[in-house]
Amino acid sequence: MIDVHIRPATADEAENVLAFWKEAAEGTSITDDVEGVTRLIERDPEALILAESGGLLVGSVIAGYDGWRCSLYRLAVRPSHRRQGVSTALLDAAERRFLAVGGRRGDAMVLEANERAQRAWASAGYHREDHWRRWVKPFPAA
Secondary structure (H helix, E strand, O other), rough: OOOEEEEEOOOOHHHHHHHHHHHHHOOOOOOOHHHHHHHHHHHOOOOOOEEEOOOOEEEEEEEEEOOOOOEEEEEEOOOHHHOOOOOHHHHHHHHHHHHHOOHHHHEEEOOOOOOHHHHHHHHOOOOOOOOOOOOOOOOOOO
């Protein structure tokens, strides 16, 4: 395991986080822009958790809590730092956050085709619930 520093992101890091996700995360979202990331951080300053090693951003997870659900998104680790405990440290931080606010269950969004991510979530103790499907509706720009 490498030495990592876990901390919440700040709004001025939105561009750096987006660049990191292009390298380390699978898939994209309509909220993958500076405005979306900044809005997340301003609304919930503890939600976007970053992992750094030697000053380099090596991992991220969004641990969102809305008072009802504990939602996990964007668990990503820089390819050169995978299998070194970064995702474990990030998920530990996310789960501590959830427990502190009374959360009862973590709910992770995982791409169907991302088998590596599915293995990572399974090894962290999460399991797939096939009886649920995600339904989405993009809203028009304001």
